Amino acid sequence: MPSPPMPPGPIExxxxxxxxxxxxxxxxxxRLSPEDIAELDGALAHVRLRGLETIAVTRDDFPLPRxxxxxxxxxxxxxxxxxxxxxxxxxxxxYSMADTAxxxxxxxxxxxxxxxxxxxxxxxxxxxxxxxDPEDPNVRIxxxxxxxxxxxxxCDLVGLLCLRQxxxxxxxxxxxxxxxxxxxxxxxxxxxxxxxxxxxxDRRGEVPAGMKxxxxxxxxxxxxxxxxxxxxxxxxxxxxxxxxxxxLTPLQVEALDFFDSLLEDRALNLxxxxxxxxxxxxxxxxxxxxxxxxxxxxEPERKRHLLRLWLAPPDGRPLPECxxxxxxxxxxxxxxxILVPGTTLTVPLEP
Numbered sequence: 498m499p500s501p502p503m504p505p506g507p508i509e510x511x512x513x514x515x516x517x518x519x520x521x522x523x524x525x526x527x528r529l530s531p532e533d534i535a536e537l538d539g540a541l542a543h544v545r546l547r548g549l550e551t552i553a554v555t556r557d558d559f560p561l562p563r564x565x566x567x568x569x570x571x572x573x574x575x576x577x578x579x580x581x582x583x584x585x586x587x588x589x590x591x592y593s594m595a596d597t598a599x600x601x602x603x604x605x606x607x608x609x610x611x612x613x614x615x616x617x618x619x620x621x622x623x624x625x626x627x628x629x630d631p632e633d634p635n636v637r638i639x640x641x642x643x644x645x646x647x648x649x650x651x652c653d654l655v656g657l658l659c660l661r662q663x664x665x666x667x668x669x670x671x672x673x674x675x676x677x678x679x680x681x682x683x684x685x686x687x688x689x690x691x692x693x694x695x696x697x698x699d700r701r702g703e704v705p706a707g708m709k710x711x712x713x714x715x716x717x718x719x720x721x722x723x724x725x726x727x728x729x730x731x732x733x734x735x736x737x738x739x740x741x742x743x744x745l746t747p748l749q750v751e752a753l754d755f756f757d758s759l760l761e762d763r764a765l766n767l768x769x770x771x772x773x774x775x776x777x778x779x780x781x782x783x784x785x786x787x788x789x790x791x792x793x794x795x796e797p798e799r800k801r802h803l804l805r806l807w808l809a810p811p812d813g814r815p816l817p818e819c820x821x822x823x824x825x826x827x828x829x830x831x832x833x834x835i836l837v838p839g840t841t842l843t844v845p846l847e848p
Contacts, residue, residue: 501693502719507682511578512675512783516767525579527571529586533564537587541600551599551844552620559603568607571778575608575654576810580780581671587774589660594846601658601804602844604776609808612652612834616703618841622805623848624657626793640848644790647672647760648729649781651823652807652833653814656778659771663801666791669777671784672766674726677759678717684755691752692716695819697743698729699736705825706838711736712822716756721815725782727823730757760785771803782814809833 507513519525529537540559549558561568571582584604589597598621605611614622627640642663647670657669682689695713704710718725730753736742745753759765766787771777779786793800811830824832 500690501715503689503693503717504678504682504719504724507679508675508724510675512580512673513679514579514673515676516672516763516765519579519767525581526583526585527567529564529584533567534586534588536561536564537600537604540603541592541596544599544603545596551595551602552842554599554603554606556606559606561607565607568604572608572810575778575780576812576814580673580783582778583769584776584778585772585774587658587776589658589774597658597660598804598844598846601656601776601806605656605806605808608654608656608778609810609813610830612807612809613836613840613842614805614807615835616837616840617845618836618843619845620806620842621844622807623845624803624805625800625848627848642791642793645786645788646730647757647766647785647787648731649674649727649785650807651835652781653810654778654806654808655781655786656776656806656808657771658804659773659775659777660802660804661773661799662771663791664794666789667801668768668770668789670766670768670787670789671779672760672787674717674728674783674785675724676765677726677756677785678724680759680762680765681755688748688752688755689717691748692756693719696733696745696749696753697736697739698823699732699738701732701735703835703837705836708822709739711739711742714819714823716753718817718819720817723782723814725814725816725820726785727782727820728756728785760787782816807834 540561544554544558574582611620613620626642693715695715697711697713700710714727716728809830809832813829816827818827821827826832
């Protein structure tokens with residue numbers, strides 16, 4: 498069997514950033530101006546006047562004459578630059594949940610088509626503790642207060658809007674997978690080929706029609722001159738619960754352990770604390786993200802709460818065919834998300 502394609506050398510450019518450098522800069526932070534917020538209010542009023550349901554709103558239905566050009570530049574930065582941006586200052590305290598959902602959805606239309614995030618067809622996700630057992634192999638960790646660990650989601654772009662913060666903890670952490678590749682190549686070149694070979698990964702009970710309850714895909718993928726990364730260590734390990742999935746080899750474990758050690762390196766990663774009204778946007782193929790564990794407020798109305806969008810941009814990068822079992826397709830603009838038999842797309846206003 499031929500060896501999988503790999504980058505011919507270290508990858509350079511804005512995607513190969515390091516956390517401490519980003520922490521000294523605000524180039525990745527855009528603060529909404531009063532004029533921006535007025536445009537958002539106007540676009541929201543336009544939707545309400547037309548009586549549109551949130552799920553039916555398109556970019557044309559959500560006009561942002563000035564801010565739209567800013568969002569287009571952020572869109573380009575996500576796909577072709579450092580891969581992450583934080584938009585700050587959405588006045589979420591002023592809006593009902595229905596209006597917040599529509600406003601966030603409207604912003605999302607400037608980046609791509611919203612995707613189902615679970616077997617229930619939720620195209621607007623609620624990231625909130627639901628009291629589930631994190632050890633249950635069919636539970637998604639974002640529904641608990643546990644640390645998530647660095648991972649990627651099943652989409653091109655992921656967005657998070659902070660409504661409320663936890664009592665303590667719940668910090669966001671991100672890292673460039675391009676930098677992680679470069680460091681692996683520098684420090685442990687013997688492990689690089691292992692990470693370009695497939696790893697069986699658990700679907701956590703959300704199984705599309707005709708598919709196995711797990712899929713196999715390499716952590717690193719070099720395709721069309723770009724490095725794309727897909728990784729959830731917890732799901733790689735839980736896939737071993739299926740009798741047809743072999744145990745990880747000692748070399749695979751060593752490679753994953755080294756990969757994880759780089760993710761934890763404070764000389765590489767970046768932590769940020771969300772404020773209510775922050776929108777974090779990530780290019781999933783070049784950014785891994787994490788959330789620290791947290792202690793929540795006892796009052797239900799104060800509990801940590803984020804809204805999430807998974808987005809498929811119409812101008813996303815080419816992906817190798819090995820992504821198809823997870824993404825449903827590798828067709829640009831029509832891939833990603835989670836669809837199982839009977840799924841109906843919906844915009845829930847509660848978790």
